[in-house]
Amino acid sequence: xxKLISGIVEFREQHLPRHAERFRELALAQSPDTLMIxxxxxxxxxxxxxxxxxxxxFIMRNVGNLIPPATDxxxxxxxxxxxxxxxxxxxxxxxxxSLCVVILNVAR
Numbered sequence: 675x676x677k678l679i680s681g682i683v684e685f686r687e688q689h690l691p692r693h694a695e696r697f698r699e700l701a702l703a704q705s706p707d708t709l710m711i712x713x714x715x716x717x718x719x720x721x722x723x724x725x726x727x728x729x730x731x732f733i734m735r736n737v738g739n740l741i742p743p744a745t746d747x748x749x750x751x752x753x754x755x756x757x758x759x760x761x762x763x764x765x766x767x768x769x770x771x772s773l774c775v776v777i778l779n780v781a782r
Contacts, residue, residue, distance in 0.1 A: 696728055706732040709763040713739040732767055734759040 690697070706729060710720050714735045721731060734756065741760070742752025750757035763769045 693728060700729045704729050704732070704767065706730055706763075706767060706769060708732065709734065709760065709767075709769045711735075711739050711741065711760075713737065732763045732769060734763070 708726075708731050710724070710731050710733045712718050712720055712733065712735055714737050718735075720726075720733050721728075724731065736756060741756050742750050744750050744757070
């Protein structure tokens with residue numbers, strides 16, 4: 675817990691001032707150009723791995739980075755949260771205009 679709190683303090687004191695303008699912009703709207711689907715594994719840090727800045731990636735995380743299949747009508751046969759996140763990224767945020775969807779997996 676100490677590491678978490680220290681990290682938050684460090685962010686507020688060192689990183690937030692450097693990115694203050696970007697966070698003000700992101701408070702109004704986001705326009706990421708990439709949807710990244712990855713697992714919930716704590717070893718995967720998408721922004722760090724891709725060297726991206728706040729707002730560059732729309733990240734969807736779940737166990738095993740699995741996406742339930744859909745019916746012929748396009749209805750998800752599993753939990754709707756994954757389908758909802760993809761739909762929001764493509765239709766709401768327009769990440770499809772760059773056609774960039776990345777699925778990131780942990781390998782040994």
